[in-house]
Structure formats: C-alpha cells, structure tokens
Amino acid sequence: MTVEIIPCSETMAAEIRGVDLAQPIDDATAEILLQAWYEHVLLLFRDQHMNNQQLKNSAAWLGERSQIAMPVDRRGDDDIEIQKVSNILDDAGKPVGALGDGEMWFHHDNSFTEAPDKATWLYVVELPSSGGNTMFGNCYEAYDALPPDLKKEVEGRKVLQVYDFTVREKPAREDLENIPHCWQPAVVQHPVTGRHALYLDRLMTAAIDGCSAAESDELLAQLFPYIERVDYEHEWRLGDYVIWDNRCSVHARRNFPADERRLLKRGKVEGDRLLAANAAAA
Ligand SMILES: [Fe+2]
Known part of the structure; x- marks a missing residue:
C-alpha cells in the first residue's frame, strides 16, 4: 500500500495513511516515516487497532522503547513500558492510570532527566463526549x-x-x-x-x-x-495514534468533563543527552 503524508497545518504535524502500525514496518516504510517525522515533528495515524504488545513495538522504526519514569504507586499500573493516562477509577475507587483529569500546561516530556526520551506516543482507548484536545507547539x-x-x-x-x-x-x-x-x-x-x-x-x-x-x-x-503556541490542535478520535518529537515540541491538554471517562495509553522512545545549540555550532 502506498504511504501518504498529509500535512495537518502550516507549521507542524502530518497524518500518515497507508500504514498499519500493528504489523512489522519494512525498511523502506521506516525510512519514509523517519523523514516525515523529522520534517513534521508529529505524525498522526488514524484507525489503528493495537494490543499492548503491538503498541510496544509501534515505534520500533524510531528507536528503543523507554521505561516509564513515573513511580508505580502514582500511576495505578506496573507495566513499565505503557502508561495509562486516565481519570477512570476501578471498582475499589482506585485510579487505573495517572495524569487523568483537567487541563495540563505546555511542557516537554521528561526534560528533567539526563537523557530525555526523544519521542512520546499516545493511543486512544476511551474518550469523553467533548474536550481533552491535545495542543502542540513547534x-x-x-x-x-x-x-x-x-x-x-x-x-x-x-x-x-x-x-x-x-x-x-x-x-x-x-x-x-x-x-x-x-x-x-x-x-x-x-x-x-x-x-x-x-x-x-x-x-x-x-x-x-x-x-x-x-x-x-x-x-x-x-x-x-x-513556547505556548498552538501549531496543531489534535481532536482525538477512537483509534488515533500520535507520536511526536520531544526535543523540538511542547504539548498541553485542554479540559474535559470530569465525570466522563477518558483513557489513553502512552509510551516513549529512548533519547540521548541534549545538545546545546551554541556548543554544537562552535
Ligand atoms: Fe506530556
């Protein structure tokens, strides 16, 4: 199937069509995805259907998967490679995930670590009736x-x-x-x-x-x-998978109804120490 790259805005994000992330990605397709990712900073894949093992392999074209930094006792799950971002409570009233409700300010993921993860992906499982868009800045x-x-x-x-x-x-x-x-x-x-x-x-x-x-x-x-510029605002649909470059983008979440369920799964790709612009240019 031919891979299509459709820019989502003037300055950031592109939708990829013709790729099923649940299947292994061949070298030629991986090269297309890499080029597109570096150019557009964020890639969107719609209508994806992945179990946890497929999700863990979904960004293999980009690098090694990283481990979740958030302590287990604060995120309701002990999977070290997939984090649930959710406001849902289980039958005992305990959160099934973390970072689940309300709005969230613009930020770079894991910037407080020595070698921040180069990419983060999010995959939608459940959505509220409205709200909860993720905004991205280039x-x-x-x-x-x-x-x-x-x-x-x-x-x-x-x-x-x-x-x-x-x-x-x-x-x-x-x-x-x-x-x-x-x-x-x-x-x-x-x-x-x-x-x-x-x-x-x-x-x-x-x-x-x-x-x-x-x-x-x-x-x-x-x-x-x-930094707080909205180059692209993503309105989530079931089956959406988004993967972005943390070194050159920020993201933030809009509010959504607190009494409605929202569940996304999140994983990351390992990165290296960051290069200072001035040092690299010297
Ligand atoms: Fe984040």
Whole structure:
C-alpha cells in the first residue's frame, strides 16, 4: 500500500495513511516515516487497532522503547513500558492510570532527566463526549520567532527543569533534593535536523542560569509565551495514534468533563543527552 503524508497545518504535524502500525514496518516504510517525522515533528495515524504488545513495538522504526519514569504507586499500573493516562477509577475507587483529569500546561516530556526520551506516543482507548484536545507547539518556530535581543539573552544559557509528579503547577525553586530535576540547554540543537529549538516551558522550567531569581523569573516570563503556541490542535478520535518529537515540541491538554471517562495509553522512545545549540555550532 502506498504511504501518504498529509500535512495537518502550516507549521507542524502530518497524518500518515497507508500504514498499519500493528504489523512489522519494512525498511523502506521506516525510512519514509523517519523523514516525515523529522520534517513534521508529529505524525498522526488514524484507525489503528493495537494490543499492548503491538503498541510496544509501534515505534520500533524510531528507536528503543523507554521505561516509564513515573513511580508505580502514582500511576495505578506496573507495566513499565505503557502508561495509562486516565481519570477512570476501578471498582475499589482506585485510579487505573495517572495524569487523568483537567487541563495540563505546555511542557516537554521528561526534560528533567539526563537523557530525555526523544519521542512520546499516545493511543486512544476511551474518550469523553467533548474536550481533552491535545495542543502542540513547534519549538523550532518558537526559537525562530524570538526577537534578536531575547535570542541573544537565551543563547548559551541553561535552564533548570524540575518535575514533582504530585503537582501540575510551577515547581518550587528550593528543596529540590527529593524531586527529579536536571539542568538542560535553553536552546537545543536537534541531532538530526540540526535546527535550533527553544527548550523551556511553564510547567517544568524553574530557573535560568546566570542571573538572580528575580531576573530569572522575569526572563522566563518573557520567554514562555513564545513556547505556548498552538501549531496543531489534535481532536482525538477512537483509534488515533500520535507520536511526536520531544526535543523540538511542547504539548498541553485542554479540559474535559470530569465525570466522563477518558483513557489513553502512552509510551516513549529512548533519547540521548541534549545538545546545546551554541556548543554544537562552535
Ligand atoms: Fe506530556
């Protein structure tokens, strides 16, 4: 079957037709998917039907599957490669998944780890009657859109990426000892495309180096709006599978009715340490 690549917007995302991810992907198709993924940052596959084992192999064309970082006691499931993103409670009133309800601010997945996962995929199992769209922002575009003075301010800096799994709000700058955190380049160079991408977000970026706490807050406040762009908003349908590049995109979730069930399955592909844009260019 011929593979079709249909862009979803001017700046990001493409729908792939003619690929059944439940089946092994041949080398020629894998090459087409890789090229499309690097070009469009996010790929959408509709009408997919996969069991957990097929899901675990669904991104083999891209790399090795990664393990779920969230502690087992906070996500209601002990599968180390598939995480349930859900608001559903079991018969005993215990959540079957995690991160299940409400809206979620723009963020890069796993930016608080030394070698963040390069890709995340989501696969829909159950949906509410409305809401819960996922918005995606292209961080190459975010970087390119910075005015020259802000670009100069941010180049060569590092940002402190922090995530406390118990909260969904801006993390505290202090008392990081028991909270996953990592300093990352504020601007990364993509290892394949070579393009520069802004790598900070309101959910996880607590500080920028080389300035006082007040200056850091002020600079980040100026930078966040550039990241929070909706290049593509995905309205989920049953059978949808979406896979995106975490090094050059952010995502956020819109709210949905709290009393309706929503279940997605999520997995990731291993990544390497990030390259700082300035160091890579030197
Ligand atoms: Fe996420």
